[in-house]
Amino acid sequence: MFGIITKAALAIALAAAVFFAIEAPGIAGSDVATFVSVGADTSVPYGWVEFCARYRGECEDDDRAVQPIExxxxxxxxxxRINAWVNKNIVAVSDQDHWGVVDQWDYPTDGKGDCEDFALLKRRMLIEEGFPRQALLMTVVKESNGDGHAILTIKTNRGEFVLDNLSNEVKPWTKAPYRFVKRQSETNQNVWVSIGAPTSEPLYVSK
Structure with a gap:
């Protein structure tokens, strides 16, 4: 069911792309990102664990080699286009208002969701377009006020970029206004690794 929904959504997104008039940034100079420095294995977000309990087939890992996006x-x-389409067509709503719980990771199949739901949908749509799953990494960050937030990091052969429901711009990760905390490992999507110097983790992600 979900595959049908996202493929239909993707077809609409690509067909409607002309209305967004989005231009690809140059892949040189200041637009080139660097690579994130990851550390040791760390705790797996409860939201991901619960998501995998409901979508087991999507959380199975395999022996595919690390593969950045060309x-x-x-x-x-x-x-x-996928980043902008999801941001435009999904209504932002908190998990508390949506599900009656503080934090739940899920696909926004009813057209509503919060930050991790936006990221999960972008990840799914990019996979369906042929991008390697190993390069599409769910990531937990902290905003300047300490609140938790989830984004999608994409690892390319030209550095790492972020897809954020709070911005239509696909930015180099160093230009995102966040303190990076942890993300999925490239080698195993069910293992999470720390990013940068140790920092306290947010209790949950929102927005």
Whole structure:
């Protein structure tokens, strides 16, 4: 069911892309990102654990090698279009208002969701477009006020970028206004690794 929904949504997104008039940024100079420095294995977000209990087939890991995205202009345009389409067509709502719980990771199949739901949908749509899952990494960050937030990090051969429900711009990770905390490992999506110097983890992610 979900595959049908997202494929239909993706077809609409790509067909409607001309209305967004999104131009791919240059893949040189200041637009080139660096690579995130990851550390030791760390705790797995409860939201991901619960998500995997409901979508077991999507959380099975395999022995596929790490594979970054080949960041051609065409690939960047497709990434931008999916990011902007999801941001435009999903209504932001907190998990408390949506599900009656503080934190629940899920696909926004009813057209509503919060930050991790946006990221999960973008990840799913990019996978369906042929992008390697190993390069599409769910990531937990902290905002300047300490609140938890979830974004999607994409690892390319030209550095790492973030897809954020709070911005239509696909930014190099160093330009995102967050303190990076942890993300999925490239080698195993069910293992999470710390990012940068140790920091306290947010209790849950929102927005």
């Amino acid at each position: 960041l051609t202009p065409a690939a960047m345009r497709k990434i931008q």
